[in-house]
Amino acid sequence: MSFLSRVIRRGLQSGRLSCRSFPSQQQRGCGVTLTVRTVCSSSPINLTYDVFDGKGESTPLVFLHGLFGSKSNFHSIAKSLVQRTGRKVLTVDARNHGTSPHSTAMSYEAMAGDLKLLLTQLRIEKCVLIGHSMGGKTAMTTALTQPALVERLVVVDISPAQTTTRTNFRRYIQAMQEMKISSDIPRSTARRMAEDQLRNLVKERSVRQFLLTNLVEQNGHYAWRVNLEAISAHLENIMTFPQFDTVYEGPTLFLGGASSPYISSDDFPEIQRLFPCADIQYIPDASHWIHADKPLDFISSIISFLQS
The missing domain is CATH 3.40.50.1820 (Alpha/Beta hydrolase fold, catalytic domain)
Incomplete structure (x- = not known):
């Protein structure tokens, strides 16, 4: 070992x-x-x-x-x-x-x-x-x-x-950016929809659940609270x-x-x-x-x- x-x-x-x-x-x-x-x-x-x-x-x-x-x-x-x-x-x-x-x-x-x-x-x-x-x-x-x-x-x-x-973060960002969720639906339904869409690019359930902690609701609409644009633009620097x-x-x-x-x-x-x-x-x-x-x-x- x-x-x-x-x-x-x-x-x-x-x-x-x-x-x-x-x-x-x-x-x-x-x-x-x-x-x-x-x-x-x-x-x-x-x-x-x-x-x-x-x-x-x-x-x-x-x-x-x-x-x-x-x-x-x-x-x-x-x-x-x-x-x-x-x-x-x-x-x-x-x-x-x-x-x-x-x-x-x-x-x-x-x-x-x-x-x-x-x-x-x-x-x-x-x-x-x-x-x-x-x-x-x-x-x-x-x-x-x-x-x-x-x-x-x-x-x-x-x-x-x-x-x-060592990371798959670029793939995670892509999956999050591509996701679309209907408005005015229960949060539990929104999370299920989000996880279904993430599944294609994020294979590990634990990682999907972790990413979904960033899904927030505002006035009936769902979005990511993290700044995906900035994270994506600086990902190479974040990894170094x-x-x-x-x-x-x-x-x-x-x-x-x-x-x-x-x-x-x-x-x-x-x-x-x-x-x-x-x-x-x-x-x-x-x-x-x-x-x-x-x-x-x-x-x-x-x-x-x-x-x-």
């Missing part, structure tokens, strides 16, 4: 745009229109977030979701961590996701800037930053460019490497990772799914170069969505890392 079949703990030591805001803009999706707030700017934007208050005084935990995800992906995890650690936990919607504003810009530098603005607004001087997939790359970018903000770093099932060849000559020397955990290809041994040298104090662990029988597949193991790994 390869190292991906079991838990491994491995210590590795040593185009700018003008700023304009539009109150709302019609975004086309599913054959209908959805009113969203769009920001056409390279400046940081105000992210939406949820707070789960703990009674302890320890550094808060901040969760960043992956592509097509939202802050709700980590709600049950956040509640459990509040109970078990007493820490405050924030879950955050990235730009072009959830209920955060849409933007034509979508780079990791921009998303790290959004996070810095949010932490400043909330007067959080330091946090434990936990990011999954795309959120993991935003977390790494933040740690490498603003290390004073990050007390500890957890990168969930992603590495600072090219991931284009910026080049850095800096390092983050704080405690770091790379937590992979044993059934996922996103953190491989080929990635270890770059992880070691950028994060010299990183540990790498794998959770058995977990896919890319570790927190959904193995929530208890995921929580235990986070708590053990916090106590190390």
Whole structure:
């Protein structure tokens, strides 16, 4: 068996745009229109977030979701961590996701800037930053460019490497863009119609269900809340990772799914170069969505890392 079949703990030591805001803009999706707030700017934007208050005084935990995800992906995890650690936990919607504003810009530098603005607004001087997939790359970018903000770093099932060849996201976007749903029908019927249309290009039921968390209803019409146009335009950049000559020397955990290809041994040298104090662990029988597949193991790994 390869190292991906079991838990491994491995210590590795040593185009700018003008700023304009539009109150709302019609975004086309599913054959209908959805009113969203769009920001056409390279400046940081105000992210939406949820707070789960703990009674302890320890550094808060901040969760960043992956592509097509939202802050709700980590709600049950956040509640459990509040109970078990007493820490405050924030879950955050990235730009072009959830209920955060849409933007034509979508780079990791921009998303790290959004996070810095949010932490400043909330007067959080330091946090434990936990990011999954795309959120993991935003977390790494933040740690490498603003290390004073990050007390500890957890990168969930992603590495600072090219991931284009490992994904089917372009196909998912195509399926979502092509979908059309009738207006003024029950939400349950709309979801069934949407899943039927996604099935041709999105074979895995779990992935279809995940994508369908982005289907929203507004005045009887159904559309996607994610900004498919911006995601599609920047997908190649989202799948890569910026080049850095800096390092983050704080405690770091790379937590992979044993059934996922996103953190491989080929990635270890770059992880070691950028994060010299990183540990790498794998959770058995977990896919890319570790927190959904193995929530208890995921929580235990986070708590053990916090106590190390």
